[in-house]
Amino acid sequence: MIYFDNAATSFPKPETVYRAMENFMKNIGGNPGRSGHRLSIESAKIIYQARKNLAKLFKVKDSSRIIFTANATEALNLGIKGLLEPGDEVITSAFEHNSVMRPLRTLEKEVKVKVKVIPPSKSETVDLEKLEENITKHTKLIISIHASNVTGDLMPIEKIGKIAKKHNVYFMVDAAQTAGALPLYPEKIGIDLLAFTGHKALFGPQGTGGLYIKERVELKPLKQGGTGSNSEFEEQPDFLPDKYESGTPNTVGIAGLGAGVKFILEEGIEKIKKRKKELTEYLLTKLETIKGIKIYGNKNLPAHRSFSEGGENKTSIVSFNIKNLSSSKISQILSEKHDIMTRPGLHCAPAAHKTLGTFPEGTLRISLSYFNTEQEINQLVKTLKNFQIERCKQIKTDSDRYLFASI
Amino acid sequence: MIYFDNAATSFPKPETVYRAMENFMKNIGGNPGRSGHRLSIESAKIIYQARKNLAKLFKVKDSSRIIFTANATEALNLGIKGLLEPGDEVITSAFEHNSVMRPLRTLEKEVKVKVKVIPPSKSETVDLEKLEENITKHTKLIISIHASNVTGDLMPIEKIGKIAKKHNVYFMVDAAQTAGALPLYPEKIGIDLLAFTGHKALFGPQGTGGLYIKERVELKPLKQGGTGSNSEFEEQPDFLPDKYESGTPNTVGIAGLGAGVKFILEEGIEKIKKRKKELTEYLLTKLETIKGIKIYGNKNLPAHRSFSEGGENKTSIVSFNIKNLSSSKISQILSEKHDIMTRPGLHCAPAAHKTLGTFPEGTLRISLSYFNTEQEINQLVKTLKNFQIERCKQIKTDSDRYLFASI
Numbered sequence: 001m002i003y004f005d006n007a008a009t010s011f012p013k014p015e016t017v018y019r020a021m022e023n024f025m026k027n028i029g030g031n032p033g034r035s036g037h038r039l040s041i042e043s044a045k046i047i048y049q050a051r052k053n054l055a056k057l058f059k060v061k062d063s064s065r066i067i068f069t070a071n072a073t074e075a076l077n078l079g080i081k082g083l084l085e086p087g088d089e090v091i092t093s094a095f096e097h098n099s100v101m102r103p104l105r106t107l108e109k110e111v112k113v114k115v116k117v118i119p120p121s122k123s124e125t126v127d128l129e130k131l132e133e134n135i136t137k138h139t140k141l142i143i144s145i146h147a148s149n150v151t152g153d154l155m156p157i158e159k160i161g162k163i164a165k166k167h168n169v170y171f172m173v174d175a176a177q178t179a180g181a182l183p184l185y186p187e188k189i190g191i192d193l194l195a196f197t198g199h200k201a202l203f204g205p206q207g208t209g210g211l212y213i214k215e216r217v218e219l220k221p222l223k224q225g226g227t228g229s230n231s232e233f234e235e236q237p238d239f240l241p242d243k244y245e246s247g248t249p250n251t252v253g254i255a256g257l258g259a260g261v262k263f264i265l266e267e268g269i270e271k272i273k274k275r276k277k278e279l280t281e282y283l284l285t286k287l288e289t290i291k292g293i294k295i296y297g298n299k300n301l302p303a304h305r306s307f308s309e310g311g312e313n314k315t316s317i318v319s320f321n322i323k324n325l326s327s328s329k330i331s332q333i334l335s336e337k338h339d340i341m342t343r344p345g346l347h348c349a350p351a352a353h354k355t356l357g358t359f360p361e362g363t364l365r366i367s368l369s370y371f372n373t374e375q376e377i378n379q380l381v382k383t384l385k386n387f388q389i390e391r392c393k394q395i396k397t398d399s400d401r402y403l404f405a406s407i
Numbered sequence: 408m409i410y411f412d413n414a415a416t417s418f419p420k421p422e423t424v425y426r427a428m429e430n431f432m433k434n435i436g437g438n439p440g441r442s443g444h445r446l447s448i449e450s451a452k453i454i455y456q457a458r459k460n461l462a463k464l465f466k467v468k469d470s471s472r473i474i475f476t477a478n479a480t481e482a483l484n485l486g487i488k489g490l491l492e493p494g495d496e497v498i499t500s501a502f503e504h505n506s507v508m509r510p511l512r513t514l515e516k517e518v519k520v521k522v523k524v525i526p527p528s529k530s531e532t533v534d535l536e537k538l539e540e541n542i543t544k545h546t547k548l549i550i551s552i553h554a555s556n557v558t559g560d561l562m563p564i565e566k567i568g569k570i571a572k573k574h575n576v577y578f579m580v581d582a583a584q585t586a587g588a589l590p591l592y593p594e595k596i597g598i599d600l601l602a603f604t605g606h607k608a609l610f611g612p613q614g615t616g617g618l619y620i621k622e623r624v625e626l627k628p629l630k631q632g633g634t635g636s637n638s639e640f641e642e643q644p645d646f647l648p649d650k651y652e653s654g655t656p657n658t659v660g661i662a663g664l665g666a667g668v669k670f671i672l673e674e675g676i677e678k679i680k681k682r683k684k685e686l687t688e689y690l691l692t693k694l695e696t697i698k699g700i701k702i703y704g705n706k707n708l709p710a711h712r713s714f715s716e717g718g719e720n721k722t723s724i725v726s727f728n729i730k731n732l733s734s735s736k737i738s739q740i741l742s743e744k745h746d747i748m749t750r751p752g753l754h755c756a757p758a759a760h761k762t763l764g765t766f767p768e769g770t771l772r773i774s775l776s777y778f779n780t781e782q783e784i785n786q787l788v789k790t791l792k793n794f795q796i797e798r799c800k801q802i803k804t805d806s807d808r809y810l811f812a813s814i
Contacts, residue, residue: 003436005444009655011436018432021659025425025612029410029418035750036735037412037742070477070614073632073654099654101641102631199655205432207477207614207657222629224509225480226755232767234508234757247480247506248416248606250614250657252428328443335444343442348633350641360639 002340002376007149007177007317007347007367009199009206013260017203020046020259024252032251033228043251050258051241057261057269058194059185060212067211067244068254072176073099074222075195075211078244079172080104080143082219083193088140089114091169093126093155094355095148098348100174104143114138120355125155132163141170146184147177150352150363151297152280152317154178161190170217176200180261181276181315183269192217201369203264204257207250213240223247272370276316279368279377283318286381291388292323296356296363316368319358325387327364338383342366409747409783414556414584414724414754414774416606416613420667424610427453427666431659439658440635450658457665458648464668464676465601466592467619474618474651475661479583480506481629482602482618485651486579487511487550489626490600495547496521498576500533500562501762502555505755507581511550521545527762532562539570548577553591554584557759557770558704559687559724561585568597577624583607587668588683588722590676599624608776610671611664614657620647630654679777683723686775686784690725693788698795699730703763703770723775726765732794734771745790749773 003011024046030039032047047068055063069075080103084090090104094117107113116134121127126144142164144155157173164171172193178184179194180201186194191214198208213219224236225246237243264272287293298314321327327344334340345362346353353359366380410418431453437446439454454475462470476482487510491497497511501524514520523541528534533551549571551562564580571578579600585591586601587608593601598621605615620626631643632653644650671679694700703726728734734751741747752769753760760766773787 003446005437005442005447008438008441008447009436011446013432013436018429021432022425022429025420025428025663029416029420030412030748031415031613034415034755035412035748036739037748037750038746039408039410039418039748040412040415040750070481070657071654074477074630077630077632077653097633098638098641099632102633102643102653105641106631106643197655205657205659206438206655207660209654221513223481223484224513225484225506226504226509228755231505231753231755232757234505234512236509236513246484246509247478247616248604248613250477250612250660252612253614253657253660256432332443339445341437341442341444341446343444343447346638348441348635348638350639 002379004366004368004372004376004380005341005343006369007200007365008343010201010203010369012371013203013205013256014263016259016263017205017256021205021252021256024255031248034248046251046255046258047249050254050261053258053261053265054210056265057180058212060187062215064240065213065215067213067241068249069209069211070207070250071209072174072195072197075209076100076174077103078211078219078222079193079195080107080141081222083141083170084113086111086113087138089116089136089138090141090143091116091118091131091134091139092143093117093145094119095125095150095153095155095352096143096145096349097149097174097176098350099176100143100145101351117351125153126160128156128159128163131160135167135169139167139169141172143172143174145174147315147317148297148349148352149177149317150347150349150356150365151319152177152315153297154313154315157191158189165190177315177317180264182273182312186212186214198253198257198260202257203260205253208253208257211244219244221246273312275370276368277312279372279374280314280316280318282374283366283368283377286377287318287320290322290381290384293320294323295320296358317365319363319365321358321363322384322388327362330364330384330387333387334383340380340383409786411773411775411779411783411787412748412750413776414607414772415750417608417610417776419778420610420612420663421670423666423670424612424663428612428659428663431662438655441655453658453662453665454656457661457668460665460668460672461617463672464587465619467594469622471647472620472622474620474648475656476616476618477614477657478616479581479602479604482616483507483581484510485618485626485629486600486602487514487548488629490548490577491520493518493520494545496523496543496545497548497550498523498525498538498541498546499550500524500552501526502532502557502560502562502759503550503552503756504556504581504583505757506583507550507552508758524758532560533567535563535566535570538567542570542574542576546574546576548579550579550581552581552583554722554724555704555756555759556584556724557754557756557763557772558726559584559722560704561720561722564598565596572597584722584724587671589680589719593619593621605660605664605667609664610667612660615660615664618651626651628653680719682777683775684719686779686781687721687723687725689781690773690775690784693784694725694727697729697788697791700727701730702727703765724772726770726772728765728770729791729795734769737771737791737794740794741790747787747790
């Protein structure tokens with residue numbers, strides 16, 4: 001089995017992730033912060049350590065400013081709904097995932113928040129001049145995905161951060177695809193809210209994610225409830241992380257996430273970045289040998305493929321189409337006949353596909369993990385080339401042509 | 408090690424729960440509903456099957472009306488905030504957990520929802536006459552905990568359901584302590600919204616829970632985002648369960664929860680209920696032999712201890728205090744010196760303790776699982792009795808007296 005769907009969820013995880021989860025389930029099991037007994041305390045230590053590991057990875061000084069959520073979507077909803085009020089304006093990119101666009105469209109409809117979507121420019125994934133022009137005195141928040149989950153292209157978040165700071169506007173980044181894949185230090189580059197998922201490049205299990213909240217940023221919580229703290233009051237505690245973490249947390253998930261982040265800290269984020277870059281380069285070079293392929297995003301510009309001085313311009317995601325072959329059909333055959341897992345379609349990001357001109361058909365997406373290999377890439381490319389040969393052999397009649405047009 | 412903190416989280420889980428989670432993590436791992444490949448489909452099947460198992464346990468006809476959430480707290484927040492609007496009135500019991508009281512107090516403060524708390528009567532945990540008197544034309548919702556997490560006492564939810572129906576008011580039940588412990592059929596007894604947690608009597612892992620939403624009950628979602636469905640639209644899908652389930656779900660957690668519910672279905676809820684009742688009776692009888700003990704809730708009335716015709720009057724939770732011994736100190740010594748896990752204090756339910764007259768000191772809580780034994784209960788009671796003997800021996804001077812007053 002070859003797994004190339006790591007932008008949906010990474011698989012496999014490091015062995016230590018499985019072990020941390022199993023250890024929690026079988027040997028600890030307590031409810032963290034809800035009691036004083038040994039198992040409850042051990043459970044609370046797991047949560048504490050996972051938060052510390054994340055703070056170390058993101059170079060965040062105060063780990064209590066990292067809030068655990070069920071996924072990146074919840075973190076984004078917390079940031080967006082916790083901050084925006086009727087009459088506010090929000091600016092975002094043309095590459096956002098529905099986890100940003102759907103909460104925004106809801107607020108637009110229900111409480112008259114104004115949403116402005118900035119298209120890309122010739123040189124950048126977002127037109128920075130247009131972005132700045134669109135800031136008014138009502139603009140409260142700029143939101144940008146860090147790397148498109150469709151093309152892997154990075155947004156110029158450092159530059160956006162500077163513009164946001166200049167105009168005293170909050171800046172939120174959706175790092176679902178980049179946390180754990182690239183060095184990312186919110187306190188260095190003026191990010192006020194950083195939403196991340198646990199189950200992609202951070203190697204945690206599904207059901208984990210979080211939000212870094214910069215000091216002095218006040219959000220309305222999405223949920224209130226028991227926190228194991230200030231239990232004598234019917235009002236939500238106002239200190240972090242409890243203010244935003246109500247109810248029993250996903251301790252087994254956070255145990256796995258903590259182990260995933262520990263793996264990254266031990267391996268080194270630079271080493272991981274370098275290896276994934278190598279693999280992505282290899283994939284791009286090999287894919288380009290396929291006749292009729294159209295690859296979307298930064299690969300089209302060879303100069304862009306190397307590092308820019310400020311960092312990468314791409315994560316390990318590659319999206320493409322092959323002439324006359326539908327992405328869904330290719331993906332289906334890859335899975336069913338060749339045990340190769342890929343993702344076709346829109347990837348929950350219609351806005352990005354409209355920007356790329358691939359709406360509503362979508363693209364075939366290959367997303368690599370640190371654990372993929374060149375051999376797996378060779379196998380994929382060989383299989384894709386064989387599709388084309390098979391296809392040419394079989395198209396002899398008009399009805400064949402009709403049949404294959406649907407592949 | 409003896410674990411008596413099952414009302415905080417059950418431990419251990421059935422072996423099949425561990426295996427289901429491990430199997431998902433190591434052999435499946437895909438993101439459900441996000442792709443068409445084999446691992447994604449297998450993952451989606453796990454979610455589907457867990458939902459089906461829950462529907463079977465709760466005798467709910469359409470399993471898509473069961474929404475997965477991160478915990479009971481999220482389910483309660485979704486029901487409360489999804490339904491209530493400025494000017495609405497809500498009626499609740501005097502035994503609610505902060506997972507109900509904190510969202511209600513927030514709405515009261517922020518959007519002028521009026522909250523009415525109904526005290527217990529002589530014969531019931533809620534005064535049904537007072538409850539009915541308090542219904543006005545503005546009353547939209549009645550919320551009741553099913554079993555107090557402090558005393559284990561059951562609320563008369565069937566009777567409340569009838570009153571709610573009579574007045575055309577929505578009825579929400581917090582079944583955090585009872586789902587999986589007792590037969591509970593929302594469609595039979597007029598429950599519009601049933602919130603439950605996965606990690607207590609349902610034997611799932613932490614990070615799981617859910618909300619049953621009756622047909623025709625419309626809630627505003629707490630979160631919007633990618634659902635893997637209708638991906639071409641920036642608007643949230645309006646069908647269930649997707650409308651309320653945004654972002655990657657906690658698939659490994661739901662795999663465990665599905666296995667936990669399967670265990671209950673195979674074992675039989677009646678058998679589980681009977682065994683837990685036996686154990687609770689045994690615990691109560693043994694505890695009553697301790698000098699100076701005060702047990703709270705239904706145990707005080709022996710006639711109440713047996714089943715009423717409509718069902719139980721208590722779950723497997725027992726809360727007590729022993730004269731001159733603080734619950735925190737007993738719990739600490741039980742854990743540190745005797746490896747017995749209990750929970751002292753307020754259990755995130757200040758309202759319940761105010762009702763019982765145990766605020767702010769709280770109580771020591773013993774909460775039993777299907778897997779506890781009479782031998783474990785004997786061990787606990789023996790240890791508690793030894794505390795008292797040790798204490799009497801050592802109190803010789805006033806300073807000793809002072810020391811032990813703090814135990």
